Every structure is written in C-alpha cells, then in structure tokens.
Amino acid sequence: MRAIRDGLELDAEQREFVELAREFARREIRPRAREVDDADHESPLDLWSRAAKLGLTSFMLPAEHGGGGVSSLVTQVLVTEELCHGDIGIGNLLTSNGFFAGPVEALGTPEQRERWLAPLCTEDPPLTALAVTEPGVGSDAASLTTRAVRDGSGYVLTGQKTWISNAPYARWIVVFATVDPALGSRGVTAFVVERDTPGLRIGRALPKMGQRAIVSAEVFLDGVRVEADQRLGEEGQGFYGLMRTFDASRILIAAACTGLSRAALDAAVDYAKQREQFGKPIIQHQAVAFRLxxxxxxxxASHLLAMRAARLYDQGDPATEEASIAKLTASENAMWCTWAALQTHGGWGYSREFLLEKWMRDAKLEEIEEGTSDIQRLIISRSLAR
Structure with missing residues (x-):
C-alpha cells in the first residue's frame, strides 16, 4: 500500500481512529466488496453492526451524545479515506449517519440533538437518511417543490423525493421542504420525519450502476404531519444548514474518492510488477510506468486538496470554493484512476475476477452526487468572477 505523505503529524486520537479504520477495511470491508455488489439491493447490515460496535459509524458524532467526538474534519477525511480504500460503497455506508447528523447539529436545539443523535452513538444504531433530491430538482436545492404547510401546532408535508440513500432502512429522515416556493432559498426548511409516520411511503429500491452497498429509493410524502418540535431551526433556515452540510460532505466525498484512487493505484502497481510482456515486467515499460x-x-492531488479544504472548514473559514475544487478534482481523478488501473490490467481488467470494473462503476457516482462536476465548476467560476 502506497502511503501519501502530507507532512501532517497525527495526534494519538487521530492515529487510533485511522489505524482502526485501516484494519477494519483490510479485514472486513475489502473481502466483502464483490459479494455486496452482486447482492445489488441489500446493504451489508452485519458489517454495519460490527463497525458500530467499534465506533466507526459514530466517531464523527458529538461526545456529549455518546459519539467519538471527532469534530475535526481533517480526521474525518483520514478515516473516510481508509474505509473507502477497502470499498467506497461500504465505506460511504458506514459513515452515512454523519450526513443526517449535519443539519441536526447545525440547526437543532440541545433537546433535538440529544433526541436524534444519542441513539446513533449506541452499539446498535439505526440507519438514517437525508432527503433533498426530487424528480425535477437535483443540485438546485432552492427550487424544492416539496411543501410544508402550517397546520395548527405543526406542519403537513407533501411531495416526492428520489435517490434517497438508506431510505429503505432509515428510522429517521431529514426532509427539506419549502414553506413558500416564492421565497426561494429563504423558504427552505428542514424537518425530521419518523419512518412510521402516516402518509410516508418508501418506494422500491432503485437499480444502481455502482456503490450498491447503499440502497437508494424514492420517498413519498402524502399529507405527512410533523409537529413544530420536529422542525430544525426556524422557517427558512434549512438552506443554510444544507449548504453547511454540503461543504463538509463534498470534502468527505473527495476523501472517499482518494481512498478509491489509492485502491486502484495499489492494484495496478501490484499487477504491473507481476505481469510480464516482451520478456520483462510491464512496470518497466515506459507507457505503463508513466500511467502509474x-x-x-x-x-x-486529491488527498491534498481534501486536506486543505478540511483545514479551512475546521478553522471556521469559508470553504465552499475549496470544497468544490476538492470534490471536482478527486471525483474526476477517481474516474480516471480506475480507468487507468483497468487499462494496465489489459483484458483481465475487463473481467469480474478483479474489482476494477466495479471500482470504475463506483467512481462514476462521485461525479454526480452532492452536485455534479458541472455544478462544482459553476460554484468555482462564480467565486472567480467576484
């Protein structure tokens, strides 16, 4: 395994979590990658359970609620990279409760944070979900059509969400809706919806190209009633909470992509050292050596850009542009590196005997989710124009 040197001196807590993630990825995640991909519509809940007992599903959650207390995004980047070096789909599953927790932490009251975060820090935590995307609304979250209408002491939610990760398993879902479409982003409001709430229906599992460890589905809200204490923050504050969550999640996607790129590189180097063509290992052929x-x-580059953005985020500095640069670069690099590894393996790379074709399918998602590559370019170009 090739280590990336970035000059960072890890403290004892960081080393502990990174080593724990690395060993779990080697021992538990990588051996299950093909099986989970073939299962298609089934999340590996046994792996989820084992990871939870080790604290790997809650290391990023606040210590006051029983989590690991690793608030440092730099440390989260390092742990995510190791888990996703084992398998990016499974790694993203194991850290997925962090996406639900983001808006709860950013907007929730102390009582709400205890109510919804403490159960995630037990040895038997539920899975959760974040519902933003709609059939006609992807990256433009200010244009949500799901409505939240005041009704006495609470609200009634009506709308449809799609491509919601963990939806078939989630106990709680943070649903983003608008209290007034005319307000744009200033109308977006976040609510925590219980799975068994009348009017909430989870659709069929959606067939996916890759990252099948996380099962995605549509979510239908047909007159779903929630009380005021299920609203996170004030009306109209949801967009702020979502954008803050996106800054962190895009940095963590860059970390996940780095783990995948490392896996592809390790596989390509190992194969190039063993495979001979024209009387010598192919790693000695210039074309292959240069590709490696x-x-x-x-x-x-992917690792260093993720770390730069994470440091800015941890310092409380604006990091939206840097998060977009990290995600754009790392996701497109992961796509290229998986292609290059498959190319290095020649015809064998096309075989399902190796994980390369799976990794290439997995990589594609990261150029699309949490804002496509084109959206990241738009964010960066707008920053340059200011």
Missing part, C-alpha cells in the same frame, strides 16, 4: 506515475500524482 500519473495515477500517483492524481491520487496525491
């Missing part, structure tokens, strides 16, 4: 060098350079 490009993979190493792209993998390092």
């Amino acid at each position: 060098a490009d993979m190493a350079a792209r993998t390092d």
Whole structure:
C-alpha cells in the first residue's frame, strides 16, 4: 500500500481512529466488496453492526451524545479515506449517519440533538437518511417543490423525493421542504420525519450502476404531519444548514474518492510488477510506468486538496470554493484512476475476477452526487468572477 505523505503529524486520537479504520477495511470491508455488489439491493447490515460496535459509524458524532467526538474534519477525511480504500460503497455506508447528523447539529436545539443523535452513538444504531433530491430538482436545492404547510401546532408535508440513500432502512429522515416556493432559498426548511409516520411511503429500491452497498429509493410524502418540535431551526433556515452540510460532505466525498484512487493505484502497481510482456515486467515499460506515475500524482492531488479544504472548514473559514475544487478534482481523478488501473490490467481488467470494473462503476457516482462536476465548476467560476 502506497502511503501519501502530507507532512501532517497525527495526534494519538487521530492515529487510533485511522489505524482502526485501516484494519477494519483490510479485514472486513475489502473481502466483502464483490459479494455486496452482486447482492445489488441489500446493504451489508452485519458489517454495519460490527463497525458500530467499534465506533466507526459514530466517531464523527458529538461526545456529549455518546459519539467519538471527532469534530475535526481533517480526521474525518483520514478515516473516510481508509474505509473507502477497502470499498467506497461500504465505506460511504458506514459513515452515512454523519450526513443526517449535519443539519441536526447545525440547526437543532440541545433537546433535538440529544433526541436524534444519542441513539446513533449506541452499539446498535439505526440507519438514517437525508432527503433533498426530487424528480425535477437535483443540485438546485432552492427550487424544492416539496411543501410544508402550517397546520395548527405543526406542519403537513407533501411531495416526492428520489435517490434517497438508506431510505429503505432509515428510522429517521431529514426532509427539506419549502414553506413558500416564492421565497426561494429563504423558504427552505428542514424537518425530521419518523419512518412510521402516516402518509410516508418508501418506494422500491432503485437499480444502481455502482456503490450498491447503499440502497437508494424514492420517498413519498402524502399529507405527512410533523409537529413544530420536529422542525430544525426556524422557517427558512434549512438552506443554510444544507449548504453547511454540503461543504463538509463534498470534502468527505473527495476523501472517499482518494481512498478509491489509492485502491486502484495499489492494484495496478501490484499487477504491473507481476505481469510480464516482451520478456520483462510491464512496470518497466515506459507507457505503463508513466500511467502509474500519473495515477500517483492524481491520487496525491486529491488527498491534498481534501486536506486543505478540511483545514479551512475546521478553522471556521469559508470553504465552499475549496470544497468544490476538492470534490471536482478527486471525483474526476477517481474516474480516471480506475480507468487507468483497468487499462494496465489489459483484458483481465475487463473481467469480474478483479474489482476494477466495479471500482470504475463506483467512481462514476462521485461525479454526480452532492452536485455534479458541472455544478462544482459553476460554484468555482462564480467565486472567480467576484
């Protein structure tokens, strides 16, 4: 395994979590990657349970609620990278409760944080979900059509969400809706919806190209009533909470992509050392050696950009542009590195005997979710124009 040197000196807590994630990825995650991919519509809940007992599903959650208390996004980047070096789909599943927790932490009252975060920090935590995307609304979250209408002491939610990760398993879902479409982003409001609430229906599992460890589905809200204490923050504050969550999640996606790129590079180097063509290992052929060098350079760039954005985020500095740069670069590098690894393996790379074709399918999602590559370019270009 090739280590990435970034000059960062890890403290004891960081080393503990990183080593724990690395060993779990090696021992538990990688051996299950093909099986989970073939299962298609089934999350590996046994792996979820084992990871939870080790604290790997809650290390990022507040210590006052029983979590690992790792608020540092730098540390979260390092742990995510190790888990996703084992398998990006499974790694993203194991850290998925962090996405639900983001808006709860950013907007919730102390009572709400205890109510919904403490259960996630037990040895038997539920899965949760975040519902933003709609059939006609992807990255433009200010244009949500799901409505939240005042009704006495609470609200009634009506609308449809799609591609919601963990929806078939989630006990709680943070639903983003608008109290007034005319207000745009200033109308977006977040609510925590219980799974068994009347009017909430989970649709069929959606067939996916890759990252099948996380099962996605549509969510239908037909007159779902929630009380005022299920609203996170004030009316119209949901967009702020969502954008803050996106800054962190895009940085963590960059970390996940770095783990995948590292896996592809490791596989390509190992194969190139063993495979002979024209009387010598193919790693000695210039074309292959240069491709491996490009993979190493792209993998390092992905890691370093994720770490830069994470440091800014941890300091409380604006990091939206840097998060977009990290996600854009790392996701496209992961796509390229998985292609390059498959190319290095030649015809064998096309076989399902190796994980390369799976990794290439997995990589594609990261160019799409949490804002496509084009959206990231738009965010960056707007920053440049200011």
